[in-house]
């Protein structure tokens with residue numbers, strides 16, 4: 128039987144995430160090529176890609192996105208010029224999704240701007256746990272382009288299962304928007320899920336409140352969220368769980384965007400090492416996404 132590659136013939140990766148691109152290519156059993164990036168003294172980028180193919184996957188997460196957006200645009204231009212007719216962008220972390228509304232006068236809806244930009248460069252999209260809070264589907268972001276939003280729940284649940292999660296563990300999310308992730312982690316493990324209420328007043332000014340009657344007293348708590356950036360959401364949520372008498376608190380974030388200073392604060396807050404999926408390269412990576420992403424790509428076969 129012919130292998131299912133979603134009809135794609137190669138994965139093109141970038142140096143900072145070359146290993147993850149190679150793992151995806153291996154899961155699909157197609158070649159992987161890593162872009163050659165050059166940064167000119169004036170800060171401009173040059174992208175060189177070898178071995179053009181007609182149907183190509185471009186793999187790159189858009190954490191620290193500004194240069195990466197330009198480089199992806201240049202990469203899509205190279206591939207089109209060399210004859211590509213179908214380009215699928217696999218961006219496990221999709222950038223600018225959090226500015227999905229005008230919060231203060233004079234602001235853009237960055238999510239729409241970036242969605243339209245990338246929609247001019249790529250034909251299909253696969254993202255993991257994109258921050259879809261006020262917009263609900265990727266179809267609203269990449270209008271007219273097939274796009275798959277994968278949940279980060281299965282890798283987290285698999286990791287908890289393999290680690291021998293204790294019965295009675297409570298899965299906690301910091302806000303209403305985390306409810307689908309909480310349910311999708313807790314449900315298959317037969318655990319209870321609890322969701323808090325988050326108030327964000329600034330980039331690093333966040334408070335999470337948990338329901339006072341949440342069944343947390345003397346029980347292990349696992350906090351799950353889509354993104355860990357400043358860490359303030361997690362730290363506030365962990366403190367709220369402790370106030371309710373949590374026995375232990377562990378943390379899983381789908382996308383780890385935090386720096387070493389924030390990593391150090393996990394220990395200071397009495398939390399163990401947080402674990403993340405490998406979509407954004409980070410020392411906390413422990414949960415591989417390649418199998419999940421490969422299945423999504425394979426679902427494009429026949430279209």
Ligand SMILES: O=P(O)(O)OC[C@H]1O[C@H](OP(=O)(O)OP(=O)(O)O)[C@H](O)[C@@H]1O
Nearest residue numbers: 225260327352354355356357358359360
């Ligand atoms: O580590 P931190 O810096 O606290 O950031 C991470 C949090 O921020 C995001 O939500 P955000 O509050 O941006 O968005 P929302 O208003 O869409 O819930 C995300 O869902 C996390 O909960």
